[in-house]
Amino acid sequence: MKKILSVFLVPVFALLFSLNAKSESLTLGWAAWDPANALQELSKEFTAETGVEMNFEFVPWPNFAERMLNELNNQGKTFDLLIGDSQWIGQGAEYGHYVKLNEFFDANGISMDDFNPATVYAYSTWPKGSPNYYALPAMGDALAWAYRKDWFDRPELQAEFKGKHGYDLGVPKTWDELYDMCTFFQGREIDGQVRYGAAINTERGSEGITMGVTAAMYAWGMQYENPDKAYDMDGYFNSDASVEAVEFYRKMYEDCAPPGHSDAYMVANLDAYKSGQVAFQMNWYAFWPGVSKEDSDGRVSGFFANPCQNVCAATLGGQGISVVKYSDKQDLALEYMKWFAKPDIQQKWWDLGGYSCHMDVLGSPDFVDSAVYAQGFLDSMGIVKDFWQEPTFVELMLPMQERIHDYVVNGKGSAKEALDKIIDDWTEVFEDDGKI
Amino acid sequence: MKSVAKKFKGLSDKAIAWIFIAPTLILLLAINIYPLIYAIRMSFTNFYANKIGREVKFVGLKNYKKILGKEEIWEKMQITAHFVCWTLVIQALIGLGLALLLNKKFKGNELLTTLIVLPMMLSPAVVGVFWTYLYNPQVGLFNYVVNFFYDFGIFDMIGSSTLAPWSIVIVDTWMWTPFTMLICLAGLRSIPNYLYEAAEVDRASKWQQFIHITLPSVLPFLLLALLFRGIENFKMFDLVAELTSGGPGSATELASINLKREAFEKWKTGYSSAFAVILFVTIFGFGNVYVKVMNKIKDR
Numbered sequence: 001m002k003k004i005l006s007v008f009l010v011p012v013f014a015l016l017f018s019l020n021a022k023s024e025s026l027t028l029g030w031a032a033w034d035p036a037n038a039l040q041e042l043s044k045e046f047t048a049e050t051g052v053e054m055n056f057e058f059v060p061w062p063n064f065a066e067r068m069l070n071e072l073n074n075q076g077k078t079f080d081l082l083i084g085d086s087q088w089i090g091q092g093a094e095y096g097h098y099v100k101l102n103e104f105f106d107a108n109g110i111s112m113d114d115f116n117p118a119t120v121y122a123y124s125t126w127p128k129g130s131p132n133y134y135a136l137p138a139m140g141d142a143l144a145w146a147y148r149k150d151w152f153d154r155p156e157l158q159a160e161f162k163g164k165h166g167y168d169l170g171v172p173k174t175w176d177e178l179y180d181m182c183t184f185f186q187g188r189e190i191d192g193q194v195r196y197g198a199a200i201n202t203e204r205g206s207e208g209i210t211m212g213v214t215a216a217m218y219a220w221g222m223q224y225e226n227p228d229k230a231y232d233m234d235g236y237f238n239s240d241a242s243v244e245a246v247e248f249y250r251k252m253y254e255d256c257a258p259p260g261h262s263d264a265y266m267v268a269n270l271d272a273y274k275s276g277q278v279a280f281q282m283n284w285y286a287f288w289p290g291v292s293k294e295d296s297d298g299r300v301s302g303f304f305a306n307p308c309q310n311v312c313a314a315t316l317g318g319q320g321i322s323v324v325k326y327s328d329k330q331d332l333a334l335e336y337m338k339w340f341a342k343p344d345i346q347q348k349w350w351d352l353g354g355y356s357c358h359m360d361v362l363g364s365p366d367f368v369d370s371a372v373y374a375q376g377f378l379d380s381m382g383i384v385k386d387f388w389q390e391p392t393f394v395e396l397m398l399p400m401q402e403r404i405h406d407y408v409v410n411g412k413g414s415a416k417e418a419l420d421k422i423i424d425d426w427t428e429v430f431e432d433d434g435k436i
Numbered sequence: 437m438k439s440v441a442k443k444f445k446g447l448s449d450k451a452i453a454w455i456f457i458a459p460t461l462i463l464l465l466a467i468n469i470y471p472l473i474y475a476i477r478m479s480f481t482n483f484y485a486n487k488i489g490r491e492v493k494f495v496g497l498k499n500y501k502k503i504l505g506k507e508e509i510w511e512k513m514q515i516t517a518h519f520v521c522w523t524l525v526i527q528a529l530i531g532l533g534l535a536l537l538l539n540k541k542f543k544g545n546e547l548l549t550t551l552i553v554l555p556m557m558l559s560p561a562v563v564g565v566f567w568t569y570l571y572n573p574q575v576g577l578f579n580y581v582v583n584f585f586y587d588f589g590i591f592d593m594i595g596s597s598t599l600a601p602w603s604i605v606i607v608d609t610w611m612w613t614p615f616t617m618l619i620c621l622a623g624l625r626s627i628p629n630y631l632y633e634a635a636e637v638d639r640a641s642k643w644q645q646f647i648h649i650t651l652p653s654v655l656p657f658l659l660l661a662l663l664f665r666g667i668e669n670f671k672m673f674d675l676v677a678e679l680t681s682g683g684p685g686s687a688t689e690l691a692s693i694n695l696k697r698e699a700f701e702k703w704k705t706g707y708s709s710a711f712a713v714i715l716f717v718t719i720f721g722f723g724n725v726y727v728k729v730m731n732k733i734k735d736r
Contacts, residue, residue, distance in 0.1 A: 204683035260573040262595025406685025
């Protein structure tokens with residue numbers, strides 16, 4: 001009887017003991033993509049050091065903002081830590097969703113000077129540029145381009161391109177050059193298959209087409225508002241340069257995108273590129289480690305920062321890590337943040353495929369040679385621009401998605417009309433919010 | 437058991453009836469009526485569910501005026517009307533046609549019925565995603581099949597503003613025609629055979645039999661099916677959200693998709709409550725008129 005009891009009871013006690021030993025746990029929410037897997041891997045070290053079990057909830061990108069913002073608005077306790085988009089910082093701070101981190105940073109010797117200034121500005125501060133921190137820069141990112149270097153290196157294509165355009169087929173320096181190269185590949189047969197120019201962002205539902213078109217608008221020098229008068233948008237957001245940029249983006253869609261690329265964002269662009277359909281893809285740096293690693297069957301990928309036009313600029317992506325105000329485990333969550341901010345952990349984060357924003361990592365002499373996209377990443381982080389980071393950013397994003405998609409994909413109206421209508425929509429949002 | 441019986445002793449039939457109905461009534465009040473009244477109340481305010489601590493002001497009919505005066509809302513209503521009307525017309529014709537076909541006895545009838553009914557069993561979200569692949573201009577089956585009959589070249593069903601509204605009509609028809617068919621089939625099977633026998637004796641042609649016996653008998657069933665489909669399609673969300681996200685631009689942004697964006701993405705709770713009330717009144721009004729017409733047809 002004793003034997004029988006011991007056979008059953010020992011495993012039961014062992015299980016209870018192990019549960020008790022790992023009773024402390026944290027839940028971190030982020031988008032479901034490659035860097036999230038890298039963070040999960042990295043966090044095993046935190047669990048090993050502290051015994052705190054890390055749980056993760058990764059939400060697919062199309063539903064990410066909706067899921068997370070609903071959670072915050074409902075004051076949900078699902079997440080202790082949240083890696084939220086840069087545009088959420090205003091909402092997180094003003095509506096009290098995120099814990100203010102200044103005291104914690106001071107008490108633990110975490111200095112924002114140790115992080116890339118552009119990322120601190122974009123991911124951590126509210127009001128913008130003020131020394132009020134609501135997040136630690138976690139994942140630097142910007143919109144960039146990947147291209148089929150193996151095709152570009154073919155002598156016959158190089159000669160044909162040079163004969164046609166009078167300059168070398170290579171990394172485009174401007175959007176005009178990018179267009180020349182995209183149209184060069186559009187409909188071209190390579191290795192017995194019809195190829196197309198570029199997989200660009202055209203997604204309607206969340207933020208895709210806005211992130212894509214602003215990559216062009218920033219390069220044309222677009223400003224959202226009068227630098228001397230907040231929320232004065234007429235003549236800035238819909239300036240001639242902005243109109244030209246939007247028209248150019250439509251031209252890119254019409255002349256360079258593969259057929260059916262009318263509702264495409266991250267995954268669709270990746271798929272178009274990986275399946276060998278396109279010469280270029282627009283996407284976030286976050287995906288480049290995966291793209292680079294998966295180069296095979298003769299595919300060689302090159303990467304470059306968003307091309308310049310009138311100015312050099314790139315659409316900001318990336319996120320900061322915040323502690324959720326409604327969490328019952330704020331102290332534990334702050335412990336995780338403290339661990340994550342350590343320079344050696346940040347180095348491991350980069351090594352695993354995450355984009356560290358820590359200056360020790362970015363400034364290391366080995367950094368540029370550590371990956372083929374590292375230089376591009378550094379270049380981009382110096383020229384990034386972001387969408388409105390207002391608490392009402394979703395209200396601002398949705399009309400832009402609709403109007404731009406209506407013009408670029410649907411061909412409805414003109415670029416000027418689309419931008420004018422966006423200003424009308426935004427004015428209404430700012431009026432409702434008491435900003436004007 | 438005895439004690440329960442004792443407890444009920446002395447209660448009138450009416451009281452016992454109320455006791456049995458009460459749980460359902462309470463649930464109905466809590467889940468349907470209370471939220472409806474709450475939403476109506478909200479619709480007169482400037483409430484934003486995500487702006488905690490912001491003063492909620494009574495704004496009277498401002499939200500209603502804003503919605504009804506907005507050109508874009510009428511555009512969404514037109515898109516919805518296009519979707520509802522065409523799906524009803526096509527589903528009525530094909531549904532009735534299929535029901536007539538399946539009402540005949542032939543080999544494989546049951547298997548064919550099962551196959552036809554299958555799309556109805558799927559989740560609308562799954563169907564939406566599935567059809568985005570079928571519509572893909574490069575690898576989708578839809579382009580291939582259409583081009584097999586006539587060479588249109590590459591065309592993008594969900595990327596073109598002229599084709600996209602039809603793309604959602606086609607998918608809804610594919611999915612829900614079996615429903616109309618099943619209801620019509622039930623109607624057809626309820627027609628007594630002696631009516632046809634009498635018509636044969638009177639030398640009525642097949643067409644006359646269809647016009648004077650089949651159609652009047654099956655019409656109430658068909659109208660009932662269309663009522664259900666009309667209400668459902670007026671509220672259509674998941675299938676279209678997955679298939680086109682309302683795009684390209686706003687070419688397929690149905691009223692319900694717009695309402696969801698206003699309510700749960702922009703968090704304009706007061707405004708979207710007013711919009712929801714308007715949609716509810718519209719559908720309730722149409723539904724009532726339709727039921728009256730249907731009853732008149734039935735009484736004939």
